[in-house]
Amino acid sequence: LWLKAASSSQIELPDDSEQLRPYVSRLRRGALRAGELSAVGSLSSGFLLRFLRARDFNTELSLKLLLNYQRWRRESPEISSCLSPSSVLGLLNTSYHAVLPQRDCTGSRVLIYRIGQWNPKDWSAFQVFRVSLMTSEIISRENETQRQGVKAIFDLAGWSLSHALQINPSLARKISSVLSDSFPLKVRGIHLVNEPMFFRPVFAMLRPFLPDKIKQRIHMHGSDFQDSLSGFFSSHVLPPEYGGHGPGITQVCQGWTNHLLQSENLLQQIASR
């Protein structure tokens, strides 16, 4: 059975749509054939559709993404085996991270990471990585996010040598993998603001592992970022701290922390899958 890539109208169809069934069946057969027996219970249509939408219904690419995702999780137990928001509550309470309440004009989810809020004496890079994985698991269940992807803003104010020392080549490779072909989310933009000189060596370590498509989507805005950032996001989306008119950063971080805490059981299930 040969299935051509779906048209854009198919991509918008809901999970239970009749027209999507052949794609789901084909991906499920491929996964089982590839020996993903451990995952039999988790090969639900909803789960498989995340991979299909992330690859615009190309079943071969979707299968590759699914297998990479399972392998990444197997090879990164220190990150993926504990997805408990309450275990990193102290970090979340520093206003380290938020998913903004408004999507951007293309429908992408907008994420903010304020790296300076991370004190490496208190939290390991693995724990910090877990926060991103928890958020990614939650938002990758949303139909619109599956289609329109994510844009992430990294505020690197306060980036120091003690941060840089946490990022070794093995971790750099894990970062590059989730950004390129090991997680079912389309990465539509990465915006760095306040990046200091100290950050260059770390970026140089990540770069070689990133595909051109992702490299082209990385924007460095420096410390005078407000004008250039507002060229990418309309002002009602961004908090005032980032040049917009949306709700303040403390409020949005608190809001997303609450949402993560409410998802504790769901995340526990995902981690044990």
Ligand SMILES: Cc1c(C)c2c(c(C)c1O)CC[C@@](C)(CCC[C@H](C)CCC[C@H](C)CCCC(C)C)O2
């Ligand atoms: C699915 C998915 C995951 C899982 C994800 C991110 C995105 C955009 C995703 O779509 C971005 C953040 C990252 C890669 C976790 C990063 C954790 C580390 C410890 C943060 C340290 C600081 C980085 C050195 C800062 C710059 C990174 C960018 C150049 C990506 O986790």
